[in-house]
Amino acid sequence: MKLRLAYIFLLLISVAAYGQVNLALETDKKEYSGNENINVTIVLEINGTSYSQDTPVHLPDFSKFNWVVNGSSSNTILDPATNTSIYQMVYQVVLQPKQSGKFKIGSALVTVNGKIYKTEPFDITVTDKGLERSSAKIPSNDVYLNMELRNSEVYKNEPVVAVLTAYSRDFNNLRRLGSVSLPKQSNVQVQPVSFSKSDIEMNHRNQMSSQVVAVFMLFPKESGNIEIKPTTATVKEDARHLEKVFSNRVNLKVKSLPAGAPDHFNNAVGSFTVDLKTKNTDTQTLINHPVDVVVKLKGEGNLSADLLPKLASSDAYKIYPPKIERSLQNGDRGITGTVEAHYIIVPLKPGNITVDTSAFSFFDPQTKKYVDLGIRKVMLDVMTPEQIEAAKTTMDKVNEYTSTVIDNVSVPMLKTNALEVKPDSPRGLRTLFVNYVLIAVFAVFLLFSFGLYRRWQRRGALVGAQKIETVSEAELRLRKNFHIDLDTQMEYLDRLVEENKYQEYLDELENLLNELELETRKKKGISLITAIEKKSGSQAAENFRNLLQKARIEKYAPVQAHENYLEFQSILKSVLAQVA
Numbered sequence: 001m002k003l004r005l006a007y008i009f010l011l012l013i014s015v016a017a018y019g020q021v022n023l024a025l026e027t028d029k030k031e032y033s034g035n036e037n038i039n040v041t042i043v044l045e046i047n048g049t050s051y052s053q054d055t056p057v058h059l060p061d062f063s064k065f066n067w068v069v070n071g072s073s074s075n076t077i078l079d080p081a082t083n084t085s086i087y088q089m090v091y092q093v094v095l096q097p098k099q100s101g102k103f104k105i106g107s108a109l110v111t112v113n114g115k116i117y118k119t120e121p122f123d124i125t126v127t128d129k130g131l132e133r134s135s136a137k138i139p140s141n142d143v144y145l146n147m148e149l150r151n152s153e154v155y156k157n158e159p160v161v162a163v164l165t166a167y168s169r170d171f172n173n174l175r176r177l178g179s180v181s182l183p184k185q186s187n188v189q190v191q192p193v194s195f196s197k198s199d200i201e202m203n204h205r206n207q208m209s210s211q212v213v214a215v216f217m218l219f220p221k222e223s224g225n226i227e228i229k230p231t232t233a234t235v236k237e238d239a240r241h242l243e244k245v246f247s248n249r250v251n252l253k254v255k256s257l258p259a260g261a262p263d264h265f266n267n268a269v270g271s272f273t274v275d276l277k278t279k280n281t282d283t284q285t286l287i288n289h290p291v292d293v294v295v296k297l298k299g300e301g302n303l304s305a306d307l308l309p310k311l312a313s314s315d316a317y318k319i320y321p322p323k324i325e326r327s328l329q330n331g332d333r334g335i336t337g338t339v340e341a342h343y344i345i346v347p348l349k350p351g352n353i354t355v356d357t358s359a360f361s362f363f364d365p366q367t368k369k370y371v372d373l374g375i376r377k378v379m380l381d382v383m384t385p386e387q388i389e390a391a392k393t394t395m396d397k398v399n400e401y402t403s404t405v406i407d408n409v410s411v412p413m414l415k416t417n418a419l420e421v422k423p424d425s426p427r428g429l430r431t432l433f434v435n436y437v438l439i440a441v442f443a444v445f446l447l448f449s450f451g452l453y454r455r456w457q458r459r460g461a462l463v464g465a466q467k468i469e470t471v472s473e474a475e476l477r478l479r480k481n482f483h484i485d486l487d488t489q490m491e492y493l494d495r496l497v498e499e500n501k502y503q504e505y506l507d508e509l510e511n512l513l514n515e516l517e518l519e520t521r522k523k524k525g526i527s528l529i530t531a532i533e534k535k536s537g538s539q540a541a542e543n544f545r546n547l548l549q550k551a552r553i554e555k556y557a558p559v560q561a562h563e564n565y566l567e568f569q570s571i572l573k574s575v576l577a578q579v580a
Helices: 005-015 131-136 171-175 385-390 394-408 428-459 471-478 486-498 501-522 528-536 540-554 564-577
Strands: 021-027 040-048 065-079 084-097 101-105 107-113 117-118 121-126 144-149 153-155 160-169 177-181 188-194 202-203 208-220 223-228 232-236 244-245 250-253 269-280 284-286 293-302 316-331 334-347 351-356 360-364 369-372 377-383
Touching: 005 377, 065 144, 121 250, 131 351, 144 244, 160 171, 171 377, 177 208, 208 250, 223 501, 232 377, 244 351, 269 360, 269 369, 269 377, 293 360, 486 564, 501 528, 501 540, 501 564, 528 540, 540 564
Parallel strands: 153 250, 284 377
Antiparallel strands: 021 040, 040 084, 065 084, 101 121, 107 117, 144 160, 160 208, 177 232, 188 208, 202 208, 223 250, 232 244, 269 293, 293 334, 316 334, 351 377, 360 369
């Protein structure tokens, strides 16, 4: 139970003038309505070490009230003016009236050094306003709900954590507590944090059991004093009957945000950072090729995707809708974690392109100041294929041609099980002997060839030298009479999709399309898309173009969906079935 520090401080000042032992009992006010809780505070102060408390503080008779919750705190301080120690104990109890009328709050008693100290009794008044509803909150199962805010004074849009605790004198009643319903009101956004029940705790002083049944977060949308509506929960009476219990109402003081907010302020309250980067570390990119740009918002407060800065539009690139990724958890001062927006942009112009975010600012409740982070930028060096080709060295081109030949030429797969030598085979020893003889002959051949090569070097001339074959000629020779096994290729692609190997699938799809393009140009002298259009019509060609475009974008997508790859396979099979 949260202690009202200001009220207790004034109460301590009031008892300071009574002597060495002071005892005081007060309520927060003298008039209550039937739906209000009565907060009773008892303060005991003992000055000096020569006094010894003989008995605990005896409370007045509260049998005319329902006991909701209680709590206490104590400490010893040193008065620098008199150099004496002062023991202070503060005890609070929350009561709920059973009926209306005038009630006498009796005396609290304590014995110190054999002497009895007591407080003066006083009267309080409870009106019948809301009493009928309050009585309905207390069913026969004797379960009470108490809602408490960790911070009763916040700024507009600043989150505050609320804790709902159930109390009962019989801990078995807490086990019959059912679902919890959070308050709903237009001026406060309520977001659940946890409905997990804590362990049941027992207070042996008042024989009251307690259990935290819900934690939620409040985001006030307007300034001023806001009354938070009661939270409700169900209690199972028997197999057919459920009773509903209500918590107390709590007041939340919401302060207006100070003047001087930046023009682009978007109600972000807390502490945040913004980062903008590309997924690839290399800022050079090819025109009309997709680039993954990530906007990251990190911090603590009213963190949500609605606060994310947007990418600025430009005629230099095309922006696709972002995919949002969240990594959030609940902290002491609000929601903490990160929210990321993964954008796919396609550069439309060559040259240096700047990608900007919208400006971002937030209000920091700790420093009570606005923080303007401005905009974030990332530079892209967009090049055309001709520019990239011109920048390559001769060695880069040779390596690229060689890699293309190696990657795109299929190597026949041999059945090696025909060459397997079984241990129990009668031909096993003979086969091994033949293999060793072949290895020896091959070694002799290598030595003889090496000797001829050294002899040729010494003579300085080549006999019957053959013309050196270029990379292009080797590529044409290797692709002569080349044929693609589409059935095997499609089976392999299907297996990659089933195993969720999406990156390998995209690479293999790119290789297959390159092979089909080369074979079509070799056999028919036209491009693959032209061949599709001539044989199957313009719609099939358009489907194939869409497949190519989606595959390029998916290769750089931050989150890869399985459904997209199933769609790729369906389109690919449909198009190739018409072309084959």
